[in-house]
Amino acid sequence: MDVHLVDGTYELFRHFFGQPPRKAEDGSEIGAARGVVTTVVGMLANGATHIGVATDHVIESFRNEMWPGYKTGAEIDPVLRSQFDILETALDALGVGLWPMVELEADDALASAAAVAAKDPEVRQVIICTPDKDLAQCVIGDRVVQLDRRTGTVSNEDQVWEKFGVAPRSIPDWLALVGDSADGFPGLAGWGKRSASLVLAHYGQIDQVPDKVTEWDPTVRQAVRGAAKLAERLAGGRELAELFREIATLRIDPTLLDSVSGLRWRGPTSAFGDVCQLFRDQMLADRVAALASQP
Numbered sequence: 001m002d003v004h005l006v007d008g009t010y011e012l013f014r015h016f017f018g019q020p021p022r023k024a025e026d027g028s029e030i031g032a033a034r035g036v037v038t039t040v041v042g043m044l045a046n047g048a049t050h051i052g053v054a055t056d057h058v059i060e061s062f063r064n065e066m067w068p069g070y071k072t073g074a075e076i077d078p079v080l081r082s083q084f085d086i087l088e089t090a091l092d093a094l095g096v097g098l099w100p101m102v103e104l105e106a107d108d109a110l111a112s113a114a115a116v117a118a119k120d121p122e123v124r125q126v127i128i129c130t131p132d133k134d135l136a137q138c139v140i141g142d143r144v145v146q147l148d149r150r151t152g153t154v155s156n157e158d159q160v161w162e163k164f165g166v167a168p169r170s171i172p173d174w175l176a177l178v179g180d181s182a183d184g185f186p187g188l189a190g191w192g193k194r195s196a197s198l199v200l201a202h203y204g205q206i207d208q209v210p211d212k213v214t215e216w217d218p219t220v221r222q223a224v225r226g227a228a229k230l231a232e233r234l235a236g237g238r239e240l241a242e243l244f245r246e247i248a249t250l251r252i253d254p255t256l257l258d259s260v261s262g263l264r265w266r267g268p269t270s271a272f273g274d275v276c277q278l279f280r281d282q283m284l285a286d287r288v289a290a291l292a293s294q295p
Contacts, residue, residue: 003117003260004048007130008055008098009106011036012087014150016080024278029079033087034279039149040096041284044291050263052097054109055088061105063183063247070247071184086278093271094288097263104251107134111250114138116257123260127154133180136160137171137250165197173206176244177234185244188237195224206245211235267292 015035022031043051059073059081073081091098099109110128117126118140128135131148138144139160146155160168177196179187202220203209210216213231221227234241257263268288276285 001050001123001260002048003050003052003113003123003126003263004043005110005113005117005126005128006040006043006051006053007106007110007128007132007135008036008053008087008091009084010130010132011039012055012080012083015039016077016083022279025280028082028086030083030086030279032080033083033090034281034284036087037090037094037275037279038284040091040094041288041291044265045287049265050097050260051265052099052109052113052257052263053091054099054101054106054113055084055091056106057084057088057100058102061101061108062103063105066243066247067185069184069186071182089271090275090279093269093275095268095272096265097257099256104253107132108251108253109256110135111138112253112256113263114144115252116254117260117263118144120260133164133171133175134183134248134250136164137168137248139168165194166200167204170200170204172245172248173200173204175248176206176241179244180248183247185247187244188233188241190226190230190233195226195230198223199230206234206238206241209234211238 012032016032019031019035021029022034024030040051040053059076064070064072088098088100101109114126114128117123126144127147128138128144129147129149135146136155139146139155139157142156155163157168164171164174166174174196177188177191178193179185199209199220202217211231213221213228216227216231224230272288273285276282
């Protein structure tokens with residue numbers, strides 16, 4: 001079997017900004033939530049059998065206590081934010097696995113589920129459906145891959161190397177040096193994507209990079225422009241770099257998924273009819289009913 005893990009927060013944003021609005025009878029906006037549910041139903045129609053969706057039920061997480069500039073929900077459009085609850089209610093009624101995250105984030109849930117699923121011998125492949133670079137740290141060979149559903153691009157371990165210049169396990173270190181504007185931490189001054197890739201491709205983790213450039217591997221030292229200055233900045237900012245790496249490292253909580261069998265879609269609950277009424281979409285109700293009736 002294949003396991004599909006969907007970043008519901010990303011999908012909600014994507015549909016909100018990529019599709020025209022759609023109103024419920026009471027005038028509330030439901031277009032983005034309906035779009036995500038339709039997407040998940042489409043995955044079921046295309047043969048997906050085991051699906052889990054993670055959402056950021058509360059936008060803030062423990063990481064906000066670690067770094068004051070970490071992303072918050074302060075600037076999220078209230079119309080978009082109001083659809084998180086709608087989406088979670090709809091997905092629960094659809095009957096797919098759902099992780100509405102509070103202390104941890106949706107990315108942590110996806111990483112946790114991927115770790116559990118990858119250990120199941122009955123699982124052929126784990127497909128993490130998000131382009132988020134954080135999740136690249138979860139990729140394992142061809143067994144755990146990332147799928148950008150918008151472009152259809154699948155990234156296995158070779159593609160992670162090609163894109164970032166480092167192994168999946170080094171992605172948190174790479175982000176610590178380069179920074180992540182989407183998550184709100186800046187990285188270390190002077191360090192860019194190329195220099196971080198060249199150094200980490202050799203050393204693997206920040207801890208293994210010597211403080212003095214004279215102690216760097218000669219090949220790395222010669223390849224990295226301004227190596228002496230970068231080494232100096234790393235030596236002086238190592239504590240900050242380690243903090244950023246901790247922020248970028250996804251937390252694995254195996255209790256979020258007892259077993260892969262719990263992700264098998266067995267049809268909607270009786271509440272899905274109410275969801276389709278809210279969406280004013282009888283065709284969606286009929287499509288799901290037809291899928292549920294298949295052997």
